[in-house]
Amino acid sequence: MTDLNPSRMAMVPFVSVHDMMRIVNGDGVAETIAAIADRIEADFLRWEQFDKTPRVAAHSEEGVIELMPTSDGERYGFKYVNGHPANMGRGFQTVTAFGVLARVDNGYPILLSEMTVLTALRTAAASVVAARHLAPKDAKVMAMIGNGAQCEFQALAFHHVLGIEEVRLYDIDPAATSKAARNLAETDLRVVSCKTAEDAITGAQIITTCTADKKQATILTDNMVGTGVHLNAIGGDCPGKTELHRDILLRSDIFVEFPPQTRVEGEIQQLDADHPVTELWRVIAGKAEGRTSTSQITLFDSVGFATEDFSALCHVHEAALRTGFYLDLDMLADPDDPRDLFGMVARADT
Amino acid sequence: MTDLNPSRMAMVPFVSVHDMMRIVNGDGVAETIAAIADRIEADFLRWEQFDKTPRVAAHSEEGVIELMPTSDGERYGFKYVNGHPANMGRGFQTVTAFGVLARVDNGYPILLSEMTVLTALRTAAASVVAARHLAPKDAKVMAMIGNGAQCEFQALAFHHVLGIEEVRLYDIDPAATSKAARNLAETDLRVVSCKTAEDAITGAQIITTCTADKKQATILTDNMVGTGVHLNAIGGDCPGKTELHRDILLRSDIFVEFPPQTRVEGEIQQLDADHPVTELWRVIAGKAEGRTSTSQITLFDSVGFATEDFSALCHVHEAALRTGFYLDLDMLADPDDPRDLFGMVARADT
Numbered sequence: 288m289t290d291l292n293p294s295r296m297a298m299v300p301f302v303s304v305h306d307m308m309r310i311v312n313g314d315g316v317a318e319t320i321a322a323i324a325d326r327i328e329a330d331f332l333r334w335e336q337f338d339k340t341p342r343v344a345a346h347s348e349e350g351v352i353e354l355m356p357t358s359d360g361e362r363y364g365f366k367y368v369n370g371h372p373a374n375m376g377r378g379f380q381t382v383t384a385f386g387v388l389a390r391v392d393n394g395y396p397i398l399l400s401e402m403t404v405l406t407a408l409r410t411a412a413a414s415v416v417a418a419r420h421l422a423p424k425d426a427k428v429m430a431m432i433g434n435g436a437q438c439e440f441q442a443l444a445f446h447h448v449l450g451i452e453e454v455r456l457y458d459i460d461p462a463a464t465s466k467a468a469r470n471l472a473e474t475d476l477r478v479v480s481c482k483t484a485e486d487a488i489t490g491a492q493i494i495t496t497c498t499a500d501k502k503q504a505t506i507l508t509d510n511m512v513g514t515g516v517h518l519n520a521i522g523g524d525c526p527g528k529t530e531l532h533r534d535i536l537l538r539s540d541i542f543v544e545f546p547p548q549t550r551v552e553g554e555i556q557q558l559d560a561d562h563p564v565t566e567l568w569r570v571i572a573g574k575a576e577g578r579t580s581t582s583q584i585t586l587f588d589s590v591g592f593a594t595e596d597f598s599a600l601c602h603v604h605e606a607a608l609r610t611g612f613y614l615d616l617d618m619l620a621d622p623d624d625p626r627d628l629f630g631m632v633a634r635a636d637t
Numbered sequence: 638m639t640d641l642n643p644s645r646m647a648m649v650p651f652v653s654v655h656d657m658m659r660i661v662n663g664d665g666v667a668e669t670i671a672a673i674a675d676r677i678e679a680d681f682l683r684w685e686q687f688d689k690t691p692r693v694a695a696h697s698e699e700g701v702i703e704l705m706p707t708s709d710g711e712r713y714g715f716k717y718v719n720g721h722p723a724n725m726g727r728g729f730q731t732v733t734a735f736g737v738l739a740r741v742d743n744g745y746p747i748l749l750s751e752m753t754v755l756t757a758l759r760t761a762a763a764s765v766v767a768a769r770h771l772a773p774k775d776a777k778v779m780a781m782i783g784n785g786a787q788c789e790f791q792a793l794a795f796h797h798v799l800g801i802e803e804v805r806l807y808d809i810d811p812a813a814t815s816k817a818a819r820n821l822a823e824t825d826l827r828v829v830s831c832k833t834a835e836d837a838i839t840g841a842q843i844i845t846t847c848t849a850d851k852k853q854a855t856i857l858t859d860n861m862v863g864t865g866v867h868l869n870a871i872g873g874d875c876p877g878k879t880e881l882h883r884d885i886l887l888r889s890d891i892f893v894e895f896p897p898q899t900r901v902e903g904e905i906q907q908l909d910a911d912h913p914v915t916e917l918w919r920v921i922a923g924k925a926e927g928r929t930s931t932s933q934i935t936l937f938d939s940v941g942f943a944t945e946d947f948s949a950l951c952h953v954h955e956a957a958l959r960t961g962f963y964l965d966l967d968m969l970a971d972p973d974d975p976r977d978l979f980g981m982v983a984r985a986d987t
Contacts, residue, residue: 296729297654303967304647308985316982343693345708347741352713353702358695363702367715367737369744375975379743383969387717391697393729394719399749403970407978429778429780439979463976469977616966617653617735620753625725626813628757629820632666635658 288426297621302400302603306612310603313610317447319602320440324412324419324448326598331416334568336360337594341548349373351525357593363389364597366402370525372499377573381499382406382436388600398604398617400595408436409599410591412445413544414519417587418449418493420543420570420577422517424490427452432484432506432530433498433522434458434467441495441521442467448478449493453477457487458498496530497521503557509534517578518586523554531556531586539586542567542577544595554590555614647971652750652822652953656962660953661754663960667797669952670790673762674769674798676948681766684918686710687944691898701875707943713739714947716752720875722849730758731849732786733767738950748954749966752946757787759949761794763894764869767937768799768843770920770927771892772867776842777802782834782856782880783848783872784808784817790816791845791871796826799843803827804824808836808848836860846880847871853907859884864932873904874940883907889936892917892927894945927944956962 302310311319312329330337338358345352350371357364368384375381384402389395418426429451431438438456445451454476464480481487485504488494488580494516497507511516512535529553531566541564543549567587569575578585579595607613622631640919652660661669680687688708695702702719707714718734725731734752739745768776779801781788788806795801801812804826814830821828831837834856838844844866846856861870863884872878881904891914892900899912917937928935957963972981 301966304970305967305985308982311982312985338695340693343690343704343706345688345706345713345741347708347710349742350744352708352739352741352744354693354706354715355702356693356695356702358697358702360697363695365704365717367739367746369739370663371744374743377743379745380969380971380975383745385746385968389702389717389719391702392694392699392721393724393727394700394702394721395729395733396717396735401968401970403976404982435976436978447726466974466980467975470977470983543751616651617655618655618735618751619730620751621730624816625730626785627816627820628754628786629666630816632658632661632754633820634664635655 294558296395297619298615299396299399299618300607300613301616302398302607302613304401304404307401307404309612310610311408311608314606316343317443320408320412321442321448323409323599323602324416327412327595327600328571330594330598331568331571342593355595355596357591358391360515361391362601363391364600366593366596368406374473386596386600389603395619398600398605398607400600402592405599405603409439409595410437410521411440413589413595414441414495414521414587415444415448417542417567417589418445421587422449423492423515423581426517428455428491428505429493429495430455430487430491432457432487432494432496434463435497437497437521438467439470441497442471442476442511443474444495446474447540451493453479455479455481455487457481457484469552477510491516493517493519495519495521498530502527503529505532506530507535509533512584514582514584516584518568518584519589520554520586521589521632524590525552526556529554529557539584541586541588542570543588544592546592548592549588552590555588646745647967647969648965649746649749649968650957651681651966652748652957652963654751654754656669656957657751657754658843659962660956660960667793670758670762670794671798672954673759673765673949676952677762677945678766678921680944680948681918681921692943698725705943705946707947711741712951713741714950715947716943718756720959723808736946738954748950748957750950750953754876755949755953759945760787760871761790763939763945764791764845764871764937765794765798767892767917767939768867768869770796771935771937772799772964773842773865773931776867778805778807779843779845780837780841782807782837782844782846784813785847785849787847787871788817789820791847792821792826793824795843796824801843803829805829805831805837805841807831807834815933841866843867843869845869845871848880852877853879855882856880857885858882862934864934866934868934868936869939870936871939872902875902875907879904879907886936891915891936891938892920893938894940896941898942899938899940902940905938
């Protein structure tokens with residue numbers, strides 16, 4: 288007699304948006320970002336174990352849908368993510384994402400998770416990992432240019448992990464700045480809302496740019512960037528979308544995640560294909576130098592890479608099993624006799 | 638006040654294995670395969686509208702995990718599928734799969750579905766689509782070499798769609814043949830269990846090979862294949878895995894799904910890279926000839942292509958909404974203000 292109840296093996300734990308919020312609020316937003324940052328850093332340290340490939344993108348007039356797979360030989364992960372700049376005006380999210388973690392040895396998925404919230408956490412986590420190695424040691428003030436969906440996560444992460452005490456907010460839309468200031472009011476960060484980008488960067492040792500326009504923009508011009516700062520450039524992350532004036536890049540030491548992807552998607556798409564950049568993992572592993580002087584401008588040209596999503600999915604997998612905040616999905620067919628798929632269907636009590 | 642209930646837009650319909658079986662048994666297995674075959678054929682007719690790319694594979698010692706994306710400009714679909722030959726001996730499925738359908742205009746997923754059962758259905762559907770255009774018109778007898786998970790779906794599909802009256806089963810493992818014969822006993826197919834491959838192909842106008850060994854095997858030798866037959870070669874579907882002796886290929890007119898993928902994965906990996914093959918969609922569209930004589934050997938060198946999964950997902954999407962056999966998953970974050978993702982998390986009632 289065929290057992291018609293799906294076995295444990297057929298079940299895939301699913302972390303919904305609601306469960307993700309339960310996990311994150313239970314552990315704390317800043318604490319979760321810090322934990323993911325530690326995982327990202329540990330995974331960067333074993334960078335060479337990962338199967339790395341540029342994301343697989345399907346472009347359309349309205350936007351892009353991407354698959355970002357990677358594997359460390361033991362686990363396989365991928366993220367589905369879209370980017371549709373016009374969505375916001377139509378009442379949809381610009382970016383939505385979900386991801387899967389699987390066992391390499393048998394190919395079975397072991398986690399399905401929402402990743403819209405998780406991507407915001409992992410992006411902030413990757414930023415603080417880079418800043419930990421590149422920012423001036425005594426940085427206390429961060430400018431945040433662009434106060435959209437990513438802004439507060441960045442602010443909290445830099446406060447909690449790097450000891451940033453003041454964030455200076457600027458957005459072309461004052462409503463975005465108000466929203467961010469309101470959300471950050473309950474933290475013990477000093478929040479300063481600014482009317483211009485120039486005002487925002489005043490006294491900042493770290494400048495984070497995180498704007499959404501899908502075009503070649505110039506959020507920062509060359510004369511705005513003084514010596515010694517660390518630039519955390521988040522928003523230039525797809526072909527044709529940049530935030531920094533090219534001259535700034537020429538004065539900076541540039542650090543990237545995965546050069547084949549960043550050359551196409553990052554700020555450095557403005558530079559020659561052989562312009563020298565340093566892979567962040569090499570700095571973390573002690574194979575390359577990070578910040579070497581107080582006058583140096585360091586630039587983390589962040590586009591988001593599959594290994595960072597992998598690190599984040601591994602964190603969520605552990606947190607979901609620890610907290611029980613997940614739902615088992617009957618996602619894998621599991622007939623008693625693997626060759627009797629037809630019999631399983633035919634005899635199902637439907 | 639933020640509405641904490643996930644909105645309709647945040648919900649993605651999920652078809653579990655149980656729901657898939659409810660849908661398939663409700664409509665009928667053969668009828669479902671026939672409906673998917675019609676969709677595959679209709680989608681082959683508009684082949685040039687599809688964004689086509691070879692699958693993205695992550696190989697390991699134990700097997701492979703693949704992502705198979707495609708898009709017709711309006712919808713985007715992808716399948717996750719693993720292939721782990723050693724799984725069966727360890728109590729796992731050799732192949733498991735799931736897939737997603739999304740809107741291209743806003744990037745939102747509109748369906749998550751199990752695809753282990755669905756892949757079996759779509760593989761049988763693709764086979765009958767090819768046979769409809771390539772097999773001898775009066776074919777009544779089919780040999781089935783390999784009586785594993787795919788076998789009964791093929792038999793039913795050829796019976797229902799092409800009018801095959803007799804299937805002749807052979808497998809190196811008699812238990813597999815018994816299983817298939819038992820499952821097919823309730824149909825009005827004439828089922829003949831054979832002790833050798835030679836016996837199975839006696840009098841068959843169509844020979845379907847569907848074995849699982851991950852190696853260069855020779856299920857059929859040259860002298861076993863007479864003139865006029867149609868070969869439906871399913872099992873040779875990844876690098877290093879073939880079923881037919883090379884000499885058979887040299888005597889056959891070969892039809893394939895997507896040459897860049899089939900050259901690497903199909904039977905024709907045994908041939909020179911420029912050996913002439915015909916794309917199946919061109920036959921369906923009247924741009925190339927299919928069977929032109931009764932003495933011709935036609936070979937459908939099937940490896941499974943992303944557009945076929947897309948066609949199958951579109952069928953399931955419609956069937957799920959029609960029957961209500963699905964579960965809404967809270968998979969997409971949907972804050973009232975798209976820029977206030979942080980506020981959504983911070984104010985969640987968790």
